[in-house]
Amino acid sequence: MTNFWWIIGGVLFALLNTAAGLIWVERRMLALWQDRYGPNRAGPFGLLVVLADTIKLFFKEDWIPPFADKVVFVFAPAVVMLSVLMSFVVMPFAPQIIVADLNIGLLFFLAMSSLGVYSVVLGGWASNNKYALLGAMRGASQMISYEVFMGLALMGVVVLSGSFNLREIVEAQKTVWFIVPQFIGFLIFLVAGVAETHRLPFDIPEAESELVAGFHSEYSGMKFGMFFIGEYLGITLISGMLVTLYFGGWLGPAFLPPVLWFVIKTFAFIMLFILFRASMPRPRYDQLMEYGWKVLFPLSILNLMVTAAIKLWLNT
């Protein structure tokens, strides 16, 4: 039992630090790709900028607009944190390091990440601000749309492994990582995952060049901080899921402990997310929807059907 709490504590500690650290990582990486330095003054390599940012966020005036719906306004940022953190419950970091080894882990992840949309919608709605509301509407439609084929894409993995348990999915990849048979599914999940975290280039709910800051325009202080951290946790989550589902999770040569393999693979995907931000332009809203429904959705159904057919054929 104590072990269980240690795992929870360890995972929570690691995740929150990762999310905070990503602030620095992202700025440094972006700078690197843009021939700049990024934060390099506070502490070694500018690492203390994380601390400075956190302190700043904590001490900023916690302003609730007088026109806002106060209860919902306060509640909304907590939802994003909660939903993402809850998703990590089923994440197998290593064979033993897993908070809850649910047999429907994948469904739990999908459910939790779907809950995340509430924070966007509620935050935008409660702000009582037209930009925020527009952002929230975009967020809702975007996430609902991409949720659909995200789930469908994952079904390929489920078909191959025959389980919803994430640990079992990882173990099913001992011979070959699912990236090989499920390359299309991987691509769809990657795109959907970026959309799910509304990261660039799919950041249209925030779209600062159009909507000020979208759904969190009115947020400041630590409430904004929660959205902020929620976004980085989301990146970590999607990266982790990508690793778990397609890149064999903790699996790797034995010279490194399994958890380290997981961490390394996850970080590689986090870097990819940052590279997306550094290199891609934001699509228009209608382009995003068109791309989702007219390309990815049929593709994901096709992928599922082909995978299922082959599996059926092989089994018989």
Add this chain to the structure above:
Amino acid sequence: MLSLVRSMWLIFLHMFHKRETFQYPEQKAPLPARWRGRIALTRDPDGGERCVGCYLCAAACPVDCISLQATEDDSGRRYPEFFRINFSRCIFCGFCEEACPTYAIQLLPDYEMAEYNRQNLVYEKKDLLIDSEGKYPGYNYYNIAGMAIRGKDKGDAHQEEPPVDVKSLIP
């Protein structure tokens, strides 16, 4: 689709490029001579104030951060009684320099004028006036203007005839 991948690759390659950043303050950027930085009031070759208090800089200023009052000495030479620039408002657009008919107001390649107290960004004439002709050496407005001042009577300026003798009858 491929173009996206290509651009990602190109951006990724920038990892290995040289960084463009100047590590200010240890390392300073070389500034061109016509850099629009700190504003100064220059002097003419004789050491007199070039500013004649014509108010054109103030009128040209888009943020209205220049204010002055013209006055004149006993010989009729105009100069500013006070000349104030509120650098906390200045946008360094250089319109004042362009408007100045006497080359008095000039923007210099110097930008290190940050202050902790905004009030210290209000520069008076004593802060603005420098002992230099700035970018336009040799120019002296009064050598071209028709007004008489001390040491330069009517007809003494550049390309001027001696004053008309009103009583002359010679055609």
Add this chain to the structure above:
Amino acid sequence: MPIINIDNKTYEVKEGKNLLEACLSLGLNLPYFCWHPALGAVGACRQCAVKVFKDEDDKKGRIIMSCMEPVKDQQRVSIEDSDAKKFREQVIGWLMTNHPHDCAVCDEGGACHLQDMTVMTGHSYRDYHFTKRTYNNQYLGPFLNHEMNRCIQCYRCVRFYKDFAGGKDLDVFAAHNHVYFGRQQEGVLESEFSGNLAEVCPTGVFTDKTLKQHYTRKWDLTSAASVCQGCGLGCNIIAGERYGALRQITNRFNSAVNGYFLCDRGRYGYEFVNSPQRIKTPMVYHGPSELSNGIPVLQHIHRRMKPGKTIGIGSPRASLESNAVLKELVGEENFYLGVSAGDHDLVSLALKVLQQGPVRAASLQEAAAADVVLILGEDLTNTAPMLALSVRQAVRRIPVEEVINTVHVPAWQDAAIREAVQENKGPLYILNVQQTKLDELAKGAWHTAPDNIARIGFGVSHLLSDKMPEVTGMSEQGKAIAAEIAEALKHAKNPLIIAGYGSGSEAVIKSAANVAWALHDLGIDAMLAFTVPECNSMGLEMLGGHRLESAVDRALNNEADTVIILENDLYRRLNQHRAEHFFDKVQDVILLDHLYNPTAEKATIILPAGTFAESDGTLVNNEGRAQRFFQVFSSNTAVQESWRWLLQIAAANGHATLSSLKHLDEVVSHIAVTCPVFHGIDTLTPGAGFRIAGQKVPREPHRYSGRTAMQANIQVSEPKPPEDPDTALSFTMEGYRGEPPSSMIPFFWAPGWNSVQSVNKFQTETGGPLHDGDGGKRLIEPHPNGQTPFYTEVPEPYLPLTEHLLLVPLYHIYGSEELSVHTPGIAERIPAPYIMLHGEDAKRLQVANGHRLHFMDNGHHYTLPVIINNTLQQGAAGIPVGLPGVQIAEAPQLIKV
């Protein structure tokens, strides 16, 4: 109405105009220099060239000067024609060959007609690279700066100064390209209208010297429509402020009042606003045992205003609002007019004549259109200078009318008309105690004592109307004069009779009224013009109140403990002994004024009142025209309008009707309701709620500079700009940029027209009224079914008495007015105190020029140097009125030497 075709568009224009006037009236931009709407056209500058075509088929056309071409029906004109444009550009190019590189140091810059026209013609590069002609400048006195290098030889200055204003000491000298506009020798310009040269000159040859002392560009001035406080004529002015100081007064065109010009007292007498003598903070003098420090000044006043024992003294130099509020605050029975007994008698008589008689008061422009002018006992140049200018126009105009009919030249053909008129002058008759500047224009000018002037006036009216008694015992000369004047008046169409306060004699005013009424009875449309001493003398008299003397009596009877004095120096109104007694007797003197004066020394509470530049208010001029003046700037001290102070006092006292009033509109409509005589003053200008396109009218031009730096030395964060709750004007540059209602035009400016010439754009036609009528409203109209209540008491003839001299008042344009003397330039021109004697009297008294003469008046000793003037009536002694440092003697009166 002729129809002309300009650049293929047809326009209907007014007949009898020249093409330039027609184009400008239509709002078209056509450059010009020598033409001026008040001066006519001479075709000297060649700037207004346009092309005219014979007919539709004529493609070649010919270039003509539009100012020299009368409009003709079906005329085809082109302004935009490339030849005409090129011609105009070249003309400017030539004019600029010798123009110095001075704009940066030239006071005209930014408000310069030459700059505007150069830009308008498109001449932007200098083709001339040779030497420039230079001139030496002249010292022209304290008002005007001379910079002859800038001259473009348009001749406007001499045409205004000599032909229009009758000046003699400015002329054009030398020849060919050396012509020089100046005086024969350096010296002070003599004309009282010299200041207009700064506006008439299209460039910077003549500029305002007082402006130069605290130079500000036109675009940096916070300006407002105002009314001159210099005399009772109420000329319209624009007052400009910068950095909390009044910087400049310019003319505000009003076709019914001052037209394009101002006198020098009005233009330059503004600097009292910036005087170090200004009262800036409220002050309370505490008695030794009083323990009331620290309470607000209004509480002090409240404590000291005992019911029934508080009296108020109004002022002829305070606004109507202030006087009316004071009257209501202290109650009608406790309100006294703060004017001397003499002034009160004269002004109230003039008011009575205008209100009850059948003859209307002439406006300044109507005066300029009179065909016979009779001046009784006035030295107009000194008592009402702009009226003198109007009289000059009237005298000039009559022969012009005659010439137009014989030589068939239009009136604007200035040079031709002048040639045809030569020295002919219209009929002007002057009767005054001594010679005046207008005498040179007069058909007849005679100098005699005020009573004799009145007798001649009575004599004239007897000759005109048999209802008037014959004046007995007239000398033969008197009879001849009366007959000559009567004969001229009988044949006039709209003669003008001028009298007023200058003679100091009621009989003169009565005789003037008699003459006008007699003419009216003959069916002649006569006009009257009475001069009044101060800017609101007429308004105060219309408001009504008790005589100042009775206030003194009341104080001496211990029936007045507290006196509230409104913008007044009682030492200028009362004999010094009376004033001393008065102040000794009253316990508390509450003074509202803007300058320290002897009365302020007696005050126990002083409240800083705003001058005209810091106040909104209404003045009534000699004609009975109520005009609004607007606050120019908001002082950052405790200074505020007198009426606002009085309203605050009323509120502190819980006054029944005044407590609810706060803003100008409320005060004005309250006055309009409670005083029927002022009915309509609430419609003089749009109220504070007035907006154009939802915006206020800005007092500052859109190029106003320095807003974020002006006060940065005090506090780097800009303060909130002051708000104006009283009017529809704003103190900032934000607001409606188009043309405001004419009564509140803060400055004249139009795109491409930065100089005062932009007034063209505000007029219905050049020289005509402003677009929505001229500001002001006449409150006095002649009695409709006018009885003519002739005055029949003829005064006794004046006979010189040995041992005695008849003291007569002599007024000075510079010096007689209380406030303008605080201006250094005006102060420089104030004459030294003197007593003027006729040569014979001087011989009798054994004095000569410069000797000191001692005399006594009511126990006062006067010692004044003698000036001998043989035009003065024998037995009379002229004494200057109102000069600083001269005690006020009651004149006219007999004194013993």
